[in-house]
Amino acid sequence: MSRGRGLIPYLFLLPGGAWLILFFAIPMAFMLLVSLQEGSLSTGYELTWNFGIYPEVIAESSDQIIRSVTYAFATTVLTLFIGYPMAYTIAFRGGRLKNALLLIVILPFFVSFIIRTLNWKMILADNGILLGTLKDWGMLEAGFHLIATPAGVIGGLTYNFLPFMVLPLYVALEKIDPRLIEAGMDLFASRFQAFWRVTFPLSLPGVVAGSLLTFIPAVGDFINAELIGAANRDVTMIGNIIQFKYLNANDFPAASALGFVLLVGVMVLIAIYTRVVGSERLTS
Amino acid sequence: MTAAAPPLGTAPIRSAPIGQRLSGLVLPVITALVVVFLFAPLVVMVIFSFNDPAGRQNITWQGFTLDNYLTLWGRPDITGPMLTSLTIAAISTLVATIFGTLIALALTRYDFRGRSATNLLIFLPMTAPEIILGASLLTLWVSMGVGRGFITILVAHIMFNVSFVVVTVRARLIGFNRSLEEAGMDLYADAWTTFWKVTFPLIFPGILAAALLAFSLSIDDYVITVFNAGRTVTFPLWVFGVSRLGIPPEVNVLGTLILLLAVAFIAVQLWQARRQAAAAQTVTIRGR
Amino acid sequence: MSDEQRSRIEMAIVRAMQKDRVSRRTFLGRAGKGGIAIGAALTLPGLIAACTPGGSAALEWANWPAYIDIDEESDPNPTPYPTLNAFIEQTGINVNYSEVINDNEEFFGTIFPDLEAGNSTGWDIVTPTDWMVEKLIRLGYIQELDHSKLPNLAANAADFAVDQWFDPGNAYSVYWQGGITGIGYNPTITGREITSFDDLFDPAFKDLGVGLFSDTRDMLSLSLLSLGIVPANATMDDVTRAQEKLLAAAEDGQFRGFYGNEYYDELSAGNLALTVAWSGDVTQMKLYDNADVEFVVPAEGGMRWNDNLVIPNGSTNVDAVHQLMNYWYDPVPATTLAEYIGYFSPVAVVPERIQADADAARADGDDAGADELEVFAATVAPTEDQIANTYPYKQLTEDEEAQWNDLWLQVMS
Numbered sequence: 001m002s003r004g005r006g007l008i009p010y011l012f013l014l015p016g017g018a019w020l021i022l023f024f025a026i027p028m029a030f031m032l033l034v035s036l037q038e039g040s041l042s043t044g045y046e047l048t049w050n051f052g053i054y055p056e057v058i059a060e061s062s063d064q065i066i067r068s069v070t071y072a073f074a075t076t077v078l079t080l081f082i083g084y085p086m087a088y089t090i091a092f093r094g095g096r097l098k099n100a101l102l103l104i105v106i107l108p109f110f111v112s113f114i115i116r117t118l119n120w121k122m123i124l125a126d127n128g129i130l131l132g133t134l135k136d137w138g139m140l141e142a143g144f145h146l147i148a149t150p151a152g153v154i155g156g157l158t159y160n161f162l163p164f165m166v167l168p169l170y171v172a173l174e175k176i177d178p179r180l181i182e183a184g185m186d187l188f189a190s191r192f193q194a195f196w197r198v199t200f201p202l203s204l205p206g207v208v209a210g211s212l213l214t215f216i217p218a219v220g221d222f223i224n225a226e227l228i229g230a231a232n233r234d235v236t237m238i239g240n241i242i243q244f245k246y247l248n249a250n251d252f253p254a255a256s257a258l259g260f261v262l263l264v265g266v267m268v269l270i271a272i273y274t275r276v277v278g279s280e281r282l283t284s
Numbered sequence: 285m286t287a288a289a290p291p292l293g294t295a296p297i298r299s300a301p302i303g304q305r306l307s308g309l310v311l312p313v314i315t316a317l318v319v320v321f322l323f324a325p326l327v328v329m330v331i332f333s334f335n336d337p338a339g340r341q342n343i344t345w346q347g348f349t350l351d352n353y354l355t356l357w358g359r360p361d362i363t364g365p366m367l368t369s370l371t372i373a374a375i376s377t378l379v380a381t382i383f384g385t386l387i388a389l390a391l392t393r394y395d396f397r398g399r400s401a402t403n404l405l406i407f408l409p410m411t412a413p414e415i416i417l418g419a420s421l422l423t424l425w426v427s428m429g430v431g432r433g434f435i436t437i438l439v440a441h442i443m444f445n446v447s448f449v450v451v452t453v454r455a456r457l458i459g460f461n462r463s464l465e466e467a468g469m470d471l472y473a474d475a476w477t478t479f480w481k482v483t484f485p486l487i488f489p490g491i492l493a494a495a496l497l498a499f500s501l502s503i504d505d506y507v508i509t510v511f512n513a514g515r516t517v518t519f520p521l522w523v524f525g526v527s528r529l530g531i532p533p534e535v536n537v538l539g540t541l542i543l544l545l546a547v548a549f550i551a552v553q554l555w556q557a558r559r560q561a562a563a564a565q566t567v568t569i570r571g572r
Numbered sequence: 573m574s575d576e577q578r579s580r581i582e583m584a585i586v587r588a589m590q591k592d593r594v595s596r597r598t599f600l601g602r603a604g605k606g607g608i609a610i611g612a613a614l615t616l617p618g619l620i621a622a623c624t625p626g627g628s629a630a631l632e633w634a635n636w637p638a639y640i641d642i643d644e645e646s647d648p649n650p651t652p653y654p655t656l657n658a659f660i661e662q663t664g665i666n667v668n669y670s671e672v673i674n675d676n677e678e679f680f681g682t683i684f685p686d687l688e689a690g691n692s693t694g695w696d697i698v699t700p701t702d703w704m705v706e707k708l709i710r711l712g713y714i715q716e717l718d719h720s721k722l723p724n725l726a727a728n729a730a731d732f733a734v735d736q737w738f739d740p741g742n743a744y745s746v747y748w749q750g751g752i753t754g755i756g757y758n759p760t761i762t763g764r765e766i767t768s769f770d771d772l773f774d775p776a777f778k779d780l781g782v783g784l785f786s787d788t789r790d791m792l793s794l795s796l797l798s799l800g801i802v803p804a805n806a807t808m809d810d811v812t813r814a815q816e817k818l819l820a821a822a823e824d825g826q827f828r829g830f831y832g833n834e835y836y837d838e839l840s841a842g843n844l845a846l847t848v849a850w851s852g853d854v855t856q857m858k859l860y861d862n863a864d865v866e867f868v869v870p871a872e873g874g875m876r877w878n879d880n881l882v883i884p885n886g887s888t889n890v891d892a893v894h895q896l897m898n899y900w901y902d903p904v905p906a907t908t909l910a911e912y913i914g915y916f917s918p919v920a921v922v923p924e925r926i927q928a929d930a931d932a933a934r935a936d937g938d939d940a941g942a943d944e945l946e947v948f949a950a951t952v953a954p955t956e957d958q959i960a961n962t963y964p965y966k967q968l969t970e971d972e973e974a975q976w977n978d979l980w981l982q983v984m985s
Contacts, residue, residue, distance in 0.1 A: 426689050
């Protein structure tokens with residue numbers, strides 16, 4: 001790590017950093033002010049430094065906050081279990097097809113989210129191809145449904161966030177020198193041990209990156225709960241509440257406040273996570 | 285599974301004990317299953333692109349037709365949004381990848397004041413709910429008197445893509461062996477050339493992965509785009525609108541065509557891989 | 573409008589459709605195949621116009637998808653919408669038609685900052701639903717109409733389509749298309765006929781799938797009606813009682829979900845046995861996607877709603893907008909429109925004209941087409957019964973709106 005190389009790091013940071021400050025930080029600072037306003041559409045909004053809104057929205061939506069974190073966590077774990085073998089295969093067995101295989105992973109996501117989800121709903125329809133057949137065979141009871149259930153929503157989240165896990169994992173796995181793994185095979189008795197003691201630790205930066213890229217956006221997701229979950233009360237996430245408050249209730253202060261609660265909450269979780277996994281090695 | 289298993293399309297077939305061969309199949313099988321899972325809705329999409337529905341909905345099979353493919357080109361109202369989305373995605377990916385890679389490089393190689401602030405700045409856009417991101421940008425535009433359209437969508441997409449690029453490229457840069465670069469410096473004596481000849485090729489997979497991610501994020505974005513679009517219609521906006529009453533077959537056609545394009549790309553890669561493998565074998569035979 | 577003008581319009585429409593007579597079946601078939609199209613001009617000039625604020629002299633019209641007739645087979649000339657092309661040809665006024673409204677509130681969210689700042693929104697004419705019109709009037713965000721420029725409105729509008737609760741005297745809006753919110757259900761799944769709002773609360777249907785709308789006003793109003801209260805007269809106490817009824821059932825898991833337009837897929841696919849639904853949708857579903865479904869206005873009453881054409885502040889092309897509004901009240905384009913959209917048309921003579929088209933089709937030997945047209949002739953205007961048994965929404969002050977929203981959010985979450 002070069003220390004104090006003068007201006008170079010700042011030069012590198014400049015384009016992206018300036019962009020983010022201009023088009024993210026400033027607008028968000030404004031939203032922070034909005035969250036402290038009070039008022040309504042007709043009377044106008046006034047900045048009253050209403051910090052009380054924060055405990056208020058937290059208390060009101062604590063269910064959804066907890067649920068969102070839980071769903072996002074489940075999604076992260078699922079995508080890790082499903083995505084790791086896939087990334088591993090592409091990285092070590094892909095050969096010259098690596099780029100093509102990566103493209104395959106990403107491909108479903110060039111087709112709009114709506115199409116993917118609506119087609120999934122068709123597949124998972126209560127009496128459709130999948131469930132209907134299983135019901136006909138007597139393997140499922142008649143009232144069983146996947147739409148509008150937590151399982152359905154988490155399934156949708158997992159599906160939609162899979163590339164967010166696979167790509168960083170691949171990136172980290174691909175740079176592992178195969179000779180290290182061979183050495184591990186010589187050292188350890190079983191292939192699994194070789195994997196667990198050598199390959200996995202080396203791929204940890206990818207696991208961390210993938211987890212962050214999956215967990216963070218998943219917490220704030222609202223579209224899966226809305227489309228697959230049919231906005232059923234058992235599956236509404238914090239994103240749905242924010243959506244409703246902003247658009248339907250025009251309660252901009254509350255919506256902003258909830259947005260910032262989400263922001264801060266997730267940042268805290270990330271801090272804990274990176275500490276647990278050993279941040280120095282991973283972010284330096 | 286052996287870590288030294290030959291990459292697909294190269295080395296000759298070796299005999300291996302059954303146990304090893306079977307367990308060597310585990311990974312590819314899992315991968316295949318995952319691919320099936322990923323593509324299931326797309327299969328439905330392809331099938332229904334040939335559907336001939338009498339009404340507006342495209343949810344029950346009513347008859348085979350090729351018409352949808354033929355009429356698509358006379359529908360600028362469909363191909364237009366797709367083109368817009370592709371253009372925005374391409375540009376925002378390019379810009380965001382450059383910005384993000386630079387930031388990732390700075391973060392992993394230099395210790396400078398403001399590192400933690402930068403880290404924060406990177407993570408926050410991913411955390412913020414899309415509606416807040418989109419609405420706050422809209423307020424910025426209104427206060428600056430900027431009309432919403434193509435440019436504002438582009439700005440927004442670049443904004444949220446940068447973070448994802450940084451995190452992905454960083455996963456590649458961590459643990460990067462600087463001694464290779466130092467060797468390169470000896471050879472090329474110039475940081476710029478070293479970067480292009482040594483560093484860049486080595487981190488390229490990370491950059492490519494980040495670019496793919498950014499592209500798919502951009503081409504699929506709805507909420508942020510809605511608030512920044514004005515009268516411009518991107519593909520997700522259009523699909524969301526028409527799908528209120530069911531996806532028309534034309535949408536499936538477009539999706540299928542995109543799929544075909546990518547499959548063609550993959551086929552080309554496969555073919556190239558075969559050729560390279562054959563060439564490599566030829567070289568080996570000739571001896572070096 | 574003179575006969576000469578009328579026949580000019582007719583000729584223009586016919587030319588635009590490039591056929592002498594388009595049978596209902598082929599017309600719908602073509603419309604149905606392509607589904608709906610968004611007409612934003614995305615050619616390069618269109619892109620440039622979109623980039624630069626303060627664009628062209630054309631009228632910018634924001635509407636919902638599937639709300640105008642479309643011809644997919646011919647080249648857009650200048651738009652894919654025959655009736656709109658006829659207007660453009662007749663008046664020389666250019667219209668940029670954008671199907672960007674997916675949701676009243678979402679759309680409002682995108683124009684609100686401009687309206688609040690007193691800027692132009694970029695739109696000359698938009699199509700909000702009745703309660704949103706009320707809100708816009710209340711906030712002072714839309715312009716008053718000049719009825720001297722709307723002779724067709726006075727001459728041709730049906731009684732049910734004018735002078736409504738949210739805009740007395742049509743000071744700010746004209747009726748575009750409308751419908752009824754009631755209950756759509758599949759008798760083969762429910763096993764019996766559905767007649768009442770309370771059927772949605774029947775525990776026997778819990779596992780079969782019961783759907784509600786996600787809309788505050790719709791749901792609370794229907795619940796009020798089921799308690800015997802006319803929504804327009806409801807007090808806050810009444811509304812609370814209505815909400816409690818819904819909340820109890822919701823907490824019990826009675827409702828599969830709270831839907832926007834997605835209920836259509838669910839009802840059609842059989843995921844829902846019965847759900848709150850829109851009349852026009854169920855007619856379409858019955859014709860094309862699932863012949864089993866039925867629509868019923870709950871015995872206690874259903875809700876009547878409609879979308880409207882309004883002029884947001886900052887629109888400068890006000891004369892041209894009035895001409896466009898006036899155009900839609902001419903029976904010729906109004907009939908074409910109704911035959912495509914299938915919801916209530918505000919022009920009184922439309923049902924007869926559709927019936928005439930049906931008769932003509934039958935005379936041509938196109939029985940299938942004639943049948944469809946007759947279905948629409950019967951459904952593009954509310955019957956006396958329906959008018960008697962459906963109710964308008966309550967006008968809400970901002971406080972009341974907030975309270976209603978809060979109450980409803982509790983039910984949904």
